[in-house]
Amino acid sequence: MKCHCGKEAVVYLPYSKRYLCRNHFSTLVEKRFRRAIRDFNMLKKGDHVVVGYSGGKDSAVLLYLLKKLSAKMPIKITAVSIIEGIKDYRDQEVENELSKLPESLGIKHIFKYYKEELKLTIDEIAKKVRGSVCSYCGVFKRYILNETARKLKATKVAIGHNLDDVVETLYLNLIRNEPLRLVRYFNPIYKEGGFVPRIRPLMYVPEKEVALYSMLHNLGVIKECPYAHKSLRYFIRKQVNAMEERFPGTKFKLLRSFISLANELSRNASVKLNRCKRCGALTTSKLCMKCQMELALKGEKVEDYL
Numbered sequence: 331m332k333c334h335c336g337k338e339a340v341v342y343l344p345y346s347k348r349y350l351c352r353n354h355f356s357t358l359v360e361k362r363f364r365r366a367i368r369d370f371n372m373l374k375k376g377d378h379v380v381v382g383y384s385g386g387k388d389s390a391v392l393l394y395l396l397k398k399l400s401a402k403m404p405i406k407i408t409a410v411s412i413i414e415g416i417k418d419y420r421d422q423e424v425e426n427e428l429s430k431l432p433e434s435l436g437i438k439h440i441f442k443y444y445k446e447e448l449k450l451t452i453d454e455i456a457k458k459v460r461g462s463v464c465s466y467c468g469v470f471k472r473y474i475l476n477e478t479a480r481k482l483k484a485t486k487v488a489i490g491h492n493l494d495d496v497v498e499t500l501y502l503n504l505i506r507n508e509p510l511r512l513v514r515y516f517n518p519i520y521k522e523g524g525f526v527p528r529i530r531p532l533m534y535v536p537e538k539e540v541a542l543y544s545m546l547h548n549l550g551v552i553k554e555c556p557y558a559h560k561s562l563r564y565f566i567r568k569q570v571n572a573m574e575e576r577f578p579g580t581k582f583k584l585l586r587s588f589i590s591l592a593n594e595l596s597r598n599a600s601v602k603l604n605r606c607k608r609c610g611a612l613t614t615s616k617l618c619m620k621c622q623m624e625l626a627l628k629g630e631k632v633e634d635y636l
Contacts, residue, residue: 340352341539383409385427469623493534
């Protein structure tokens with residue numbers, strides 16, 4: 331099939347009933363990237379952006395597009411790769427491969443290790459917890475990324491959440507009865523207290539389109555964490571993908587609904603912040619989630635700190 335310009339198409343977009351060639355598809359992805367930044371005021375001139383860079387398709391495309399943007403908007407970029415300690419998933423060969431893209435783009439690249447930062451690897455944590463280890467990994471990874479950004483005096487932390495990731499995260503918040511997280515997700519209520527604001531410039535781009543852009547530009551690999559299939563997110567993803575396949579455009583509609591809901595909630599949102607009684611970080615509880623998880627892994631009772 332042909333693109334509207336007459337060139338050979340590389341993709342068909344069911345939700346818009348369009349065939350696009352390589353150039354017009356790339357332009358579409360890049361426009362959505364820039365629009366997300368404008369819509370949510372994610373960046374400004376002079377920002378120092380720490381990018382959570384795993385080497386996968388999402389973080390690789392994010393790093394590439396931020397570097398491209400920096401030619402017009404002066405920003406400083408630092409890539410940070412976090413090695414979780416997962417056998418046969420992150421090894422020295424993978425680490426060497428991870429460095430190639432940042433080096434080719436002229437971007438500073440830093441490695442952080444769970445074993446050094448937390449004294450435990452994800453494989454070790456997985457042996458201590460029942461069910462999915464993903465919630466632990468997510469909390470600890472956000473902590474390491476934020477601490478690294480704070481020490482670097484960065485002004486933003488960029489993560490490669492695509493449209494699918496955002497919709498799944500918002501579904502999780504509703505399932506867990508945490509509606510105010512919707513507000514904080516799109517409009518951070520606070521920017522002080524050691525938290526570096528997180529941005530998600532790929533939030534308007536579906537996962538499959540990020541993957542295609544990555545392949546067309548020879549960027550990140552597509553590799554799934556071996557623990558991913560055990561998470562609640564994995565099952566939500568299957569359901570959302572099934573809806574999208576039957577009703578194209580569902581993911582975009584869900585995102586718009588969640589944004590509308592977040593805006594409505596923000597008018598009356600009132601979040602009381604406390605200092606964690608264990609580490610002193612700002613939290614909505616008496617203990618931050620990182621400390622709660624660390625105590626659980628040590629077999630200690632949270633009540634002893636309350």
